[in-house]
Amino acid sequence: MKSKNGHQGSSPCVQGAQEAPGSAADTPDLSGTLLDDQHLLTVEDVCRVCAVRIEYIEELVEEGLITPQVEQVDALHAAKGHELQSWRFTGMHMRQARIAAHLQSDLGINLAGVALALQLLDEVEVLRMRVKAIDAT
Amino acid sequence: MEYKDYYKIMGVARDAPQEDIKRAYRKLARKYHPDVSKEADAEARFKEVGEAYEVLQDPEKRAAYDRLGANWKANQEFRPPPDWNAGFEFSGHEFSQADAAKYSDFFESLFGGNFRAGFGAEGASGGRGGGPEGFHRRGEDRYAKILIGLEDAYEGATRAITLQIPQVDASGHVSTREHTLNVKIPKGIRARQQIRLAGQGAPGHGQAPAGDLYLEIEFGPHPYYRVDGSDVYLDLPVSPWEAELGAAVKTPTPGGIVDLKIPPHSTAGKKLRLKGRGIPGKTPGDFFVVLQIALPAAPIEEDKDFYRRMSEHFKSFNPRAGLGATG
Numbered sequence: 001m002k003s004k005n006g007h008q009g010s011s012p013c014v015q016g017a018q019e020a021p022g023s024a025a026d027t028p029d030l031s032g033t034l035l036d037d038q039h040l041l042t043v044e045d046v047c048r049v050c051a052v053r054i055e056y057i058e059e060l061v062e063e064g065l066i067t068p069q070v071e072q073v074d075a076l077h078a079a080k081g082h083e084l085q086s087w088r089f090t091g092m093h094m095r096q097a098r099i100a101a102h103l104q105s106d107l108g109i110n111l112a113g114v115a116l117a118l119q120l121l122d123e124v125e126v127l128r129m130r131v132k133a134i135d136a137t
Numbered sequence: 138m139e140y141k142d143y144y145k146i147m148g149v150a151r152d153a154p155q156e157d158i159k160r161a162y163r164k165l166a167r168k169y170h171p172d173v174s175k176e177a178d179a180e181a182r183f184k185e186v187g188e189a190y191e192v193l194q195d196p197e198k199r200a201a202y203d204r205l206g207a208n209w210k211a212n213q214e215f216r217p218p219p220d221w222n223a224g225f226e227f228s229g230h231e232f233s234q235a236d237a238a239k240y241s242d243f244f245e246s247l248f249g250g251n252f253r254a255g256f257g258a259e260g261a262s263g264g265r266g267g268g269p270e271g272f273h274r275r276g277e278d279r280y281a282k283i284l285i286g287l288e289d290a291y292e293g294a295t296r297a298i299t300l301q302i303p304q305v306d307a308s309g310h311v312s313t314r315e316h317t318l319n320v321k322i323p324k325g326i327r328a329r330q331q332i333r334l335a336g337q338g339a340p341g342h343g344q345a346p347a348g349d350l351y352l353e354i355e356f357g358p359h360p361y362y363r364v365d366g367s368d369v370y371l372d373l374p375v376s377p378w379e380a381e382l383g384a385a386v387k388t389p390t391p392g393g394i395v396d397l398k399i400p401p402h403s404t405a406g407k408k409l410r411l412k413g414r415g416i417p418g419k420t421p422g423d424f425f426v427v428l429q430i431a432l433p434a435a436p437i438e439e440d441k442d443f444y445r446r447m448s449e450h451f452k453s454f455n456p457r458a459g460l461g462a463t464g
Contacts, residue, residue, distance in 0.1 A: 027297075027317060027318065027319050028319065029295050029319045029320075029321055030318055030319060030320050030321065030334055030337070031321045031323075032320065032321070032332035032333050032334040032335075032350075032352070033332065033333045033335070034323045034326060034330065034331075034332055035330060035331040035332070035333055035351075036327075036330060048275075048277075048278050048348070048349075049278045049280060049349075049351055051277070051278075091329075091330055091331045092329065092330075094331070095329060095331070095353065098280070099172045102170070102172055103170065103172060103173070106166055106170060106183075106187075107163065107166050107167055107170060108163060117173070121172075121173065128175075129363065129365055132363055133363060133370065133372075133427070
């Protein structure tokens with residue numbers, strides 16, 4: 001399922017991930033990197049996780065779906081006009097980009113539609129939380 | 138292996154025109170998309186619908202599928218007839234490891250694996266479409282969502298995560314293998330944040346390194362806490378006299394039991410904040426207690442008498458005064 005927007009069809013999502021209680025005895029404990037607001041990612045990182053081309057991330061930034069921080073780059077890169085290389089993304093940006101790529105290729109909606117869907121999803125999330133609070137009382 | 142009725146899955150007639158199939162797909166995809174839907178089995182349904190669409194939207198695959206006949210029932214034990222695909226030329230679509238995870242055994246037996254020369258061996262030998270000799274490519278990143286308990290974010294924890302990893306062997310047969318990892322959940326993690334495990338993604342091709350594995354955190358539903366970002370909420374029942382007279386009550390928090398002061402004249406819905414008792418971190422969240430007034434039941438006559446005496450005593454109290462209903 002290839003599509004125009006650059007999402008390369010095959011989702012890297014691991015299906016059927018399950019959390020089991022406790023820990024397996026025979027495998028070592030792995031410490032990963034927590035992608036909090038302090039841990040920033042390059043545009044290449046984001047492209048790889050989302051399985052999209054760099055142009056797609058550019059589109060998302062142009063549309064205002066995600067707003068990366070801009071890091072100072074050295075004169076050589078700046079001179080070459082590598083603006084993309086100075087972009088730094090948070091894990092939340094990456095998550096947003098990944099959902100956007102999925103929605104676009106799976107549901108056949110354009111970027112503006114994706115932006116609207118993401119905004120509405122956030123609102124729904126807030127409302128669900130309120131409903132939960134009301135149901136509890 | 139079970140037969141899959143793709144027409145039934147899509148909710149369309151066997152003779153439905155291509156436009157109807159596309160419409161049905163879009164509708165179901167919107168309903169069950171895992172990034173949108175909150176249906177319990179959304180992911181499984183979305184996968185099923187995607188597979189059905191993959192076959193029915195492609196006239197070649199659809200014709201081949203139709204040739205199996207209409208007499209099969211969904212979930213019936215299925216074995217493809219030996220020459221079922223004779224006379225069909227399948228074009229396009231490479232079959233990758235990622236696809237293997239996407240499709241059922243039924244699909245794979247018909248359209249994947251050894252179906253075409255140079256089709257199934259791809260995953261084992263590496264390189265999409267067969268790269269040049271000595272081709273090196275970094276493995277794909279993988280991404281999975283995991284459910285953890287809220288307490289894990291307070292204390293930190295180690296959790297065993299089981300992933301289904303698709304693999305293609307040298308003969309092109311696709312299967313999934315379980316891979317269990319013990320992952321440290323750092324203290325202070327929040328919902329939607331990701332943990333990156335370097336080198337735990339798909340293996341690299343040639344000399345290239347493996348990809349990374351990203352785990353996105355979600356909190357499992359808790360019987361009495363609610364989480365909003367780094368803040369945690371609890372509905373706390375108090376008695377009418379505790380609310381009116383004030384009291385010190387024991388309150389559970391994910392970090393342990395604390396003594397909470399209920400100020401006098403508290404009403405239902407009053408929010409009490411325990412600063413910094415939310416999810417820990419550089420800027421820890423807050424813990425909010427929302428008061429509920431619980432009334433004692435009055436099953437016996439003496440209890441009822443007590444309520445009657447209260448009614449007598451608080452004669453002028455009208456809880457509906459604010460609604461303009463007097464008397």
